Amino acid sequence: MAAIYVDCRILSLRVVFAAIYIVALIFLVAKAGRHRALCCLLCFCVVLGWWLSLKPSDDGNWRPDVARTAWAETAGDRITVHNVRNCDYHSETEYSDCWSDRTYNLSDLRAADFFFVNWGVRWIGHPIVSFDFGDNQHLAFSIEARYKPGQTYSAILGFFRQYELIFIAADERDVIRLRTNYRKDEEVYMYRTNAPPDVVRKFFLTYVTYLNHLREHPEWYNAVTKNCTTTLDSKLSEDLPKPKAWSYKLLLNGTLDELLYERGRLVTDGLPFVELKQREHINPFARTVGQSPDFSALIRAGRVGF
Numbered sequence: 001m002a003a004i005y006v007d008c009r010i011l012s013l014r015v016v017f018a019a020i021y022i023v024a025l026i027f028l029v030a031k032a033g034r035h036r037a038l039c040c041l042l043c044f045c046v047v048l049g050w051w052l053s054l055k056p057s058d059d060g061n062w063r064p065d066v067a068r069t070a071w072a073e074t075a076g077d078r079i080t081v082h083n084v085r086n087c088d089y090h091s092e093t094e095y096s097d098c099w100s101d102r103t104y105n106l107s108d109l110r111a112a113d114f115f116f117v118n119w120g121v122r123w124i125g126h127p128i129v130s131f132d133f134g135d136n137q138h139l140a141f142s143i144e145a146r147y148k149p150g151q152t153y154s155a156i157l158g159f160f161r162q163y164e165l166i167f168i169a170a171d172e173r174d175v176i177r178l179r180t181n182y183r184k185d186e187e188v189y190m191y192r193t194n195a196p197p198d199v200v201r202k203f204f205l206t207y208v209t210y211l212n213h214l215r216e217h218p219e220w221y222n223a224v225t226k227n228c229t230t231t232l233d234s235k236l237s238e239d240l241p242k243p244k245a246w247s248y249k250l251l252l253n254g255t256l257d258e259l260l261y262e263r264g265r266l267v268t269d270g271l272p273f274v275e276l277k278q279r280e281h282i283n284p285f286a287r288t289v290g291q292s293p294d295f296s297a298l299i300r301a302g303r304v305g306f
Contacts, residue, residue, distance in 0.1 A: 003051045006160045013275045017226075021047065033132040052132035056164045063147045068099055070169035072208045073216045077106050079208065081139065090289040092182040098186040111199045113193045115140070116257040116264070117179055123252040124155075126228050130172055131204050138296045140175045141207050142168045143228045145221040158223030165231065167211050173295045180286035187258060188281045192305030195240075204240035206232065229253045267305030279304055 005018040021043070058069060068083040080103045087095035115128040130140035145153055145163035153285040157163070168175060179186045180301050195203065210232065219226060233250050237243040249259040260266050261273045282299050287299045300306040 001047075003047060003160060006157065006162065007054060007215060009054075031250060039114055041198075051161065052160045056161075056216070056220050058164075058218050060164075061148055061300075063149055063151070065095065065098065066144075066146045066168070068165055068214055072211055076210075079104050079106060081169050081211075083209075084139070084169050084171060086174045087178075089174075089178060091180055092178070102204060103140070104137065104139065106201060106204075108135075108137070109197065109204060110134050111197075112193045112195050112203055114193050115176060116189045116191070116258065116259070118187050118189075118254060119185045120187075121254060123254040125254045126254055127229050127253070127256055128175060129203070129207070130176075130266050131200070136297045138172050139271050140170050141174050142170065144168055145233050155223055158221060158227070161220050163221040165219045165226050166215065167207065167214060169211065173293075174289075176282075176299075177286060177295060180283045181290070188282050188304065189277055190282050190285070190299065191276075191280055192259070192303075193260075193265055194267050194305075195265070199239055199241070203236060206235050206239060210235070224245060224251065229256065269304050271304065276304060 001018050002023055004021055005014050008014045008017050023283045025040070025043050028043065029036045032039040038261065050053060050064075065085070067086060068085075070081055070083045070085075072079050072081045080101060083099050084097050084102045086100055087098040089095045093285075113130045113132060113134040115130060116126065117126040118124075126142075128140050128142045130138050132138055144166055145158065146166035147153075147163065150164070154162075176188060176190075180188050190226065193200075220244055229250055233246075244263050247259060249255055257266075259279065261268065261276065266276075271279070280303060286299050289295050292298060
């Protein structure tokens with residue numbers, strides 16, 4: 001019934017269709033006698049079949065900051081990423097000049113950095129992976145729900161078919177500075193991973209492959225199976241020489257940075273996790289950097305692993 005009410009595309013008929021389902025279910029159960037369980041299963045399957053028939057689409061009236069989807073073209077060592085987001089922010093909701101195409105050389109790829117965003121809830125966080133191409137070139141990927149005007153995120157609606165999935169490819173002056181300098185109550189931590197160059201290259205190509213996959217085959221965002229962490233977790237694990245077992249912290253991801261620390265995936269300089277996290281908290285310094293074109297280099301200066 002929840003799926004009928006939430007995902008019915010005719011808003012004015014949500015209550016009507018949900019009521020019809022309840023009445024029909026009660027009637028069938030009352031008349032079915034010993035076949036009640038079968039009738040309940042049949043009703044469930046009918047609704048499930050309808051729900052699964054709802055298809056995501058790249059077409060839509062999207063919010064301006066997710067109006068375009070990134071995709072990439074490869075020519076030998078060079079990869080051109082289209083629709084890289086680099087908004088010029090005036091406030092959290094006011095921005096301009098968002099989109100550009102950028103070309104990177106795979107041979108310049110040096111490292112992968114892990115940004116982790118938390119807003120005070122222990123079990124919820126948001127990871128962003130950024131690739132370092134040297135010479136102050138960084139390309140960050142943020143896996144998010146794609147919003148239409150007026151939509152905001154709801155953990156409950158995230159279990160239904162309300163949001164499409166989007167991979168935002170962005171300059172750090174956009175996707176990181178938005179969270180450190182403009183959004184309230186979002187705390188950002190930056191870690192250098194210790195992944196060797198060959199693994200970093202595999203990570204990057206895994207992201208690029210999924211970018212192009214979504215361009216041809218849009219997918220629904222799901223709060224469990226297709227969220228900012230779980231969408232690529234298994235694929236990135238395949239890129240690692242010694243993958244670890246699945247952990248509930250990949251789903252309840254508010255301590256994901258601690259999990260990576262425990263698994264030896266971060267450069268730590270031998271620091272205990274609590275001290276490392278304190279040192280890698282970048283919000284105060286990012287605000288002093290402001291709109292500097294050297295934002296990426298400046299927030300890394302003096303940090304562990306950089």
